[in-house]
Amino acid sequence: MVTRGFTGRRPIPPYADRIPPGQHLVHDFPVLSAGPTPTLARADWTFTLRVGPRPIKRWTWEAFNALPRTAFTRDIHCVTTWSKLDTRWEGILVDDLLADAGLAPPTEYLLAHSFDGYSTNVPLADLTLGRGMIATHYDEEPLAPDHGGPARLVVPHLYFWKSAKWINGLQFTTRDEAGFWELRGYHMYGDPWREQRYTDD
Ligand SMILES: Nc1nc2c(c(=O)[nH]1)N[C@H]1C(S)=C(S)[C@@H](COP(=O)(O)O)O[C@H]1N2
Ligand SMILES: [Mo]
Numbered sequence: 218m219v220t221r222g223f224t225g226r227r228p229i230p231p232y233a234d235r236i237p238p239g240q241h242l243v244h245d246f247p248v249l250s251a252g253p254t255p256t257l258a259r260a261d262w263t264f265t266l267r268v269g270p271r272p273i274k275r276w277t278w279e280a281f282n283a284l285p286r287t288a289f290t291r292d293i294h295c296v297t298t299w300s301k302l303d304t305r306w307e308g309i310l311v312d313d314l315l316a317d318a319g320l321a322p323p324t325e326y327l328l329a330h331s332f333d334g335y336s337t338n339v340p341l342a343d344l345t346l347g348r349g350m351i352a353t354h355y356d357e358e359p360l361a362p363d364h365g366g367p368a369r370l371v372v373p374h375l376y377f378w379k380s381a382k383w384i385n386g387l388q389f390t391t392r393d394e395a396g397f398w399e400l401r402g403y404h405m406y407g408d409p410w411r412e413q414r415y416t417d418d
Contacts, residue, residue, distance in 0.1 A: 232302060235292050237409040240300040247299055248363045251397065255332045255362075255383055262367055264351070265386040266318050274318040278367065284309045284317055287350065291373035293380070294409040306371050308352035311344040311387070326393045329370045329381040337379050337396035338405065339372055344387075348374060351384060376407040376414070 236242060262278040276284075288307040294300045315322065325341050343349060352371045353360055360366035365382025372379045378398050399405055404413040412418055 235302060236300050237294055238412050239414075240294055240298055240409065243299040243301055246301060246304075246364070247295070247297075249295065249297065249377075250333075250363070250382065251335060252333055257332055257362070257367055257383060259367055263385065264368070266314065266320065267386060267388040268320075268323050269389065269391070273320055276317075281309065281351075281368075282353065285313045287313070287347075288354075289347070289350065289373075291371075293371075293373050293377050295377040296403065296407070296409075296414050300409075304373070305356050306350055306352040306373075307354035307357075308350045308368065308371070310347060311349040311351065312347065314351065314387075315345070322389065324389045324391055326390045328388045328390055328394055328396055329379075329384055330386045330388060331381045332383040332385050335381055335383070335397045337370075337381050338390070338394055338399060339370075339375070339379055340393065340406075341389075343372055343375060348372065374408075376404075376409050378403065379407055 259278040263275050264281055265275045266273045286307060287310045290303050290305045292300060292302045293304050322341050327341060327344060328336050328338050330336050350371045351368050353368050355364060360369060368384055370381040370384045393405060402416055404415060404418055407413050
């Protein structure tokens with residue numbers, strides 16, 4: 218005879234307190250892209266910091282990788298309902314990028330831009346103080362092209378669509394401007410703990 222437990226209550230799944238509402242745990246690493254994976258040679262790669270239309274600084278792959286490097290391990294949550302725990306990233310914190318540019322943040326909002334034409338908006342406060350990284354490595358290996366290599370934004374505390382793959386720049390904007398998915402019905406902020414999936418959530 219098989220018993221289901223002494224109390225009859227359903228067991229609490231492990232790590233339940235790390236899974237936001239409406240999410241489930243995965244152990245693989247799904248690939249989600251709006252289009253095909255771009256082929257990007259590191260020799261041609263550049264990253265541009267802009268204030269509005271004005272370029273402030275541009276880094277080559279070599280100059281970018283000479284910036285101070287940081288690693289962090291974080292849980293990530295995709296709006297399609299998967300969550301993955303303890304993902305390990307290494308790269309350049311947005312803090313260190315802004316410091317290298319010698320730029321005092323001119324506005325409270327940014328858009329991340331990518332080589333595939335993708336964009337997404339993230340408030341400055343969500344990218345600074347160690348919260349946002351431009352990652353070049355995942356799990357100790359150079360970031361795979363399907364996951365955004367050579368480099369992607371990682372903002373783990375927001376739904377994963379905010380983590381722009383194949384990033385090629387950050388742009389300060391005067392107002393909070395919608396990016397690719399935000400223009401198509403997704404939430405302007407995207408906090409998984411408040412289930413901010415769609416525009417009016
Ligand atoms: N440039 C770009 N970045 C992107 C996307 C995209 O289509 N293009 N998809 C987003 C979405 S919806 C998600 S869930 C994550 C998926 O990242 P992954 O493929 O590494 O899991 O990337 C985000 N970043
Ligand atoms: Mo997504």
